[in-house]
Amino acid sequence: xxxxxxxxxxxQKCTTGCPIIDRVLSGGxxxxxxxxxxxxxxxxxxxxxxxxxxxxxxxxxxxxxxASSLFIHSEFPFPLRRLKQxxxxxxxxxxxxxxxxxPCDFIFVRAVQSAExxxxxxxxxxxxxxxxxxxxxxxxxxxDSIAALFRSEFENTPADLKxxxxxxxxxxGKLKLQAKRFGLSVVVxxxxxxxxxxxxxNGLRVGNLSSLYSSGRRxxxxxxxxxANCVNSRLFLSRNDEIVSKDSGLVDGGDGGTDxxxxxxxxxxxxxxxxxxxxxxxxxLSTAKISRLTVALYSTD
Amino acid sequence: xxxxxxxxxxxxxxxxxxxxxxxxxxxxxxxxxxxACDLNISEYEALEILxxxxxxxxxxxxxxxxxxVGAQTAWDMLHEENFITRITTSCAELDNILGGGxxxxxxxxxxxVPGIGKTQLGIQLAVNVQIPVDYGGLAGKxxxxxxxxxxxxxxxxxxxxxxxxxxxxxxHFRRKDFQTCQDKLQPNAFLENIxxxxxxxxxxxxxxxxxxxxxxxxxxxxxxxxxxxxxxHFRQDFDDLALRTRVLGGLALKLMKVAQKFSLAVVLLNQxxxxxxxxxxxxxxxxxxxxxHACTNRIILxxxxxxxxxxxxxxxxxxxxxxxxxICGQGGNQISFTLQSCPEELIDQQDITIQQLGxxxxxxxxxxxxxxxxxxxxxxxxxxxFEGWREEQGGSVGQGTTAMRSSAHCSNAGxxxxxxxxxxxxxxx
Numbered sequence: 001x002x003x004x005x006x007x008x009x010x011x012q013k014c015t016t017g018c019p020i021i022d023r024v025l026s027g028g029x030x031x032x033x034x035x036x037x038x039x040x041x042x043x044x045x046x047x048x049x050x051x052x053x054x055x056x057x058x059x060x061x062x063x064x065x066x067a068s069s070l071f072i073h074s075e076f077p078f079p080l081r082r083l084k085q086x087x088x089x090x091x092x093x094x095x096x097x098x099x100x101x102x103p104c105d106f107i108f109v110r111a112v113q114s115a116e117x118x119x120x121x122x123x124x125x126x127x128x129x130x131x132x133x134x135x136x137x138x139x140x141x142x143x144d145s146i147a148a149l150f151r152s153e154f155e156n157t158p159a160d161l162k163x164x165x166x167x168x169x170x171x172x173g174k175l176k177l178q179a180k181r182f183g184l185s186v187v188v189x190x191x192x193x194x195x196x197x198x199x200x201x202n203g204l205r206v207g208n209l210s211s212l213y214s215s216g217r218r219x220x221x222x223x224x225x226x227x228a229n230c231v232n233s234r235l236f237l238s239r240n241d242e243i244v245s246k247d248s249g250l251v252d253g254g255d256g257g258t259d260x261x262x263x264x265x266x267x268x269x270x271x272x273x274x275x276x277x278x279x280x281x282x283x284x285l286s287t288a289k290i291s292r293l294t295v296a297l298y299s300t301d
Numbered sequence: 302x303x304x305x306x307x308x309x310x311x312x313x314x315x316x317x318x319x320x321x322x323x324x325x326x327x328x329x330x331x332x333x334x335x336x337a338c339d340l341n342i343s344e345y346e347a348l349e350i351l352x353x354x355x356x357x358x359x360x361x362x363x364x365x366x367x368x369x370v371g372a373q374t375a376w377d378m379l380h381e382e383n384f385i386t387r388i389t390t391s392c393a394e395l396d397n398i399l400g401g402g403x404x405x406x407x408x409x410x411x412x413x414v415p416g417i418g419k420t421q422l423g424i425q426l427a428v429n430v431q432i433p434v435d436y437g438g439l440a441g442k443x444x445x446x447x448x449x450x451x452x453x454x455x456x457x458x459x460x461x462x463x464x465x466x467x468x469x470x471x472x473h474f475r476r477k478d479f480q481t482c483q484d485k486l487q488p489n490a491f492l493e494n495i496x497x498x499x500x501x502x503x504x505x506x507x508x509x510x511x512x513x514x515x516x517x518x519x520x521x522x523x524x525x526x527x528x529x530x531x532x533x534h535f536r537q538d539f540d541d542l543a544l545r546t547r548v549l550g551g552l553a554l555k556l557m558k559v560a561q562k563f564s565l566a567v568v569l570l571n572q573x574x575x576x577x578x579x580x581x582x583x584x585x586x587x588x589x590x591x592x593x594h595a596c597t598n599r600i601i602l603x604x605x606x607x608x609x610x611x612x613x614x615x616x617x618x619x620x621x622x623x624x625x626x627x628i629c630g631q632g633g634n635q636i637s638f639t640l641q642s643c644p645e646e647l648i649d650q651q652d653i654t655i656q657q658l659g660x661x662x663x664x665x666x667x668x669x670x671x672x673x674x675x676x677x678x679x680x681x682x683x684x685x686x687f688e689g690w691r692e693e694q695g696g697s698v699g700q701g702t703t704a705m706r707s708s709a710h711c712s713n714a715g716x717x718x719x720x721x722x723x724x725x726x727x728x729x730x
Binding site: 005 | 414415416420444445449450451453454455457492495497498501502505508509512532533534536537538539540572573574575577584604606629
């Protein structure tokens, strides 16, 4: 066994494609570690993941990994149309930076229905990682979502919970092993559960924020304390809708009526390399202009 | 005294000498089964020989010397304890309750929930152990055993930078040649002096801990071993909990031995788990009750409101106490305020004025300009860092950071003025 010199450790990061988020994450999603995205449905978790699949293909000089990616999904259906939309706008905004082919050629997708299936998949993943079917190596694994695999199968008895947490550690151990061997950046998404009452085990403070709020409700990440021990960094995405009347000047060209201002917020709950930080992602849903919804959410414009 | 002079039967003497035991000291540390095996005699016979050796050696060396090699009198130990070195945690209050820092020759376990700062404390210790002797450090090296993958070099670099800055600040009162010292202190050198092992399975972890003895005897300047975390791989595949307890017990013994032999500090980071007892759920450090005997000291990190606290849960020499500590981005040496508001894009650079510096409270006003239109509710976080704060008469030094949240509602572009009182300053400031 030989020690490594910390000076020579690679700390590569994969850009998220959004300068504001990149600044909060000091460059993006780090390699050799597991980053968890937590948020209620409709927060933009999958959206951010899809964007990562594309930006991973950017050259290293542009913050990417110059790599293809593997998307493991347990929530159905796979958002193929959205990916197609994003890849088109991605192609047009980075015309010279991408390999000549369609960006979707560098994204491998695999559906997984149970935790056992996921574990079996990890054993077979070596072939994909050592000799990738495309010309770019696989450097990014996204699992969307980890919570969906565990939320139905297990009961709330001590024996089941124990079996569940041992599965967490096995999955995380395998992921970290692969991440170390191949320099992978691993992203997993997780759902939230509501917190009832003020304390109890769900009200336990984990990380920088004493409590997490989304859509005005107090929430906490699913899968409990055991899973929180399995990830290296945890990012929390939340959203808040606020109804504002149009003549307040928030939206230009307002003609009366109301708008919904949706603020999405990304907060660092804990990460070994990041201070407590947050950024807002503002989005305005006009009742008249629903089409604006599809403007790429996590872009600066 | 030689074996040849012992009142033994000639055959036994011949066996001892042919097996290579010629002096008494070579015999005194042996156990009867070991000797029986070496000489091919019965265990009872071996025991008799060893008894003889013990009685002979106590006669020759007099009563004050230990009968068994390796044992010490309590008096000697007390004398030795005065020379035990400690590694500072860089937090004055935590050092206070620990009696100066993490002590060498002992195994210390630090546990807490995710995000409380276990890894940060681990990295800080790996850096602090390298503080040169001139600056009151140990000038040692560190072994960092990473089982979780949370060791990021960029963070180590930051901590090393802050540590150097601290050293330079504190020393410039008494040293004139600090400029030259500063040139010698480079963050990169701090990183190079950390031996980093990334462990991906429990078998590797066991193997590495067995190997530590050999590695450290080749690198004698290692003064701390940090295992971050000892738990992770042992929560995966162990259905046989009895086996897990045995393996962990073995590890703990090895680590204690290493700590004693090379007089270095061993720091084990541990996770927190929920424990079911009598139908209710409570928090406890992972790895079970039997593990709690494995470490000499046990420190638990926890949240109290918005402040992090460390609590000494178990220690043979320190009394139970708790102390607040904080984790900050970069060590600062003066009070500095930054307005961390979001989105940053929408706010112009703010100006912040300290309005009143009371005995314990500081009133701060901050003003900012909104660039793009209206924002509705703005969440503002005013972070305040203060380190090395020096009172003019008392000379006490305070350290820490605190953050105050407030929100301002701005309906149109303008410059709202928000006053904030920072309530949680420690008494020393």
